[in-house]
Amino acid sequence: MARRLGTIMVDMGYLDEDTLWKVLEEQKRAGGSDLLGKVAVRMGLVKEDQVMKALGEQLGMKVVKLADITIPSEMIELVNESMATAYKIVPVSQNKKDKSITVAMAEPQNPSTLDSLRMFLSTEVKGAISTEADVMAAIERLYAGHHESIQDVVKQIEQDKGLQKLAGRMKTRSTSRRSRRWPRPPRCASC
Numbered sequence: 001m002a003r004r005l006g007t008i009m010v011d012m013g014y015l016d017e018d019t020l021w022k023v024l025e026e027q028k029r030a031g032g033s034d035l036l037g038k039v040a041v042r043m044g045l046v047k048e049d050q051v052m053k054a055l056g057e058q059l060g061m062k063v064v065k066l067a068d069i070t071i072p073s074e075m076i077e078l079v080n081e082s083m084a085t086a087y088k089i090v091p092v093s094q095n096k097k098d099k100s101i102t103v104a105m106a107e108p109q110n111p112s113t114l115d116s117l118r119m120f121l122s123t124e125v126k127g128a129i130s131t132e133a134d135v136m137a138a139i140e141r142l143y144a145g146h147h148e149s150i151q152d153v154v155k156q157i158e159q160d161k162g163l164q165k166l167a168g169r170m171k172t173r174s175t176s177r178r179s180r181r182w183p184r185p186p187r188c189a190s191c
Contacts (some may be wrong), residue, residue: 005036008054013127014046038156052129055108062128064104068091079103080175081143083120090138092128100124106132 006024009015015023027039034042037051051065056063075091078101084090088106095102100123103115108129117125130138 002058005051005054005058006056009037009040009046009050012054012057014016014050014054015040019045043077050130050132053185057128059108059129061105061108064092064128064130066071066092066104066130071138071142075101076142078121081139083117084139084143087117088132088135089117090130090135099126100126102126102128104128104130104135104138106130106135147168150169 006020011016016134023040023043023045026035026043027034030039037055041048041051052063069092071090071092078094079091086098089103091103093102097113101121103117103125105127107113108127112167114125114127
């Protein structure tokens, strides 16, 4: 079982036990919808980069500052702006050997993000952690002037191998269901 973020933050010296309990109480009082790290930052007890480091430790991911790295231009061809914005991710690199893609994530705690990206991109996707502000600023910077038209999105959908396979399965099911239907009775002359 993964260690809890609060415990990691105490172990790293960012919080002490009493302060952690205060953060947990505030989180509960606020309805429990905010993540522990966000509550601690909002309370002014830790900095956002400290939360990122603790998350990196918890999830086994590298922390990246997007402003400090050069992202190859071909990365925006791999992940379109709509997908980057929806998942709050920025593609940062591609492994030349296995073609896996590393993405910086603003919400690394959401395990379905990487699974969805693997399905859509038909390749292995690895996560790295970045702040939401960094991710959104990088999306603005990388995709500036690269406006997707509806035709671009339709073309990407048409070229998506995963969707083509799904469509083929759906068509097969549809035709097999039609063959099982009862034949329509003949119409009577007075109808």
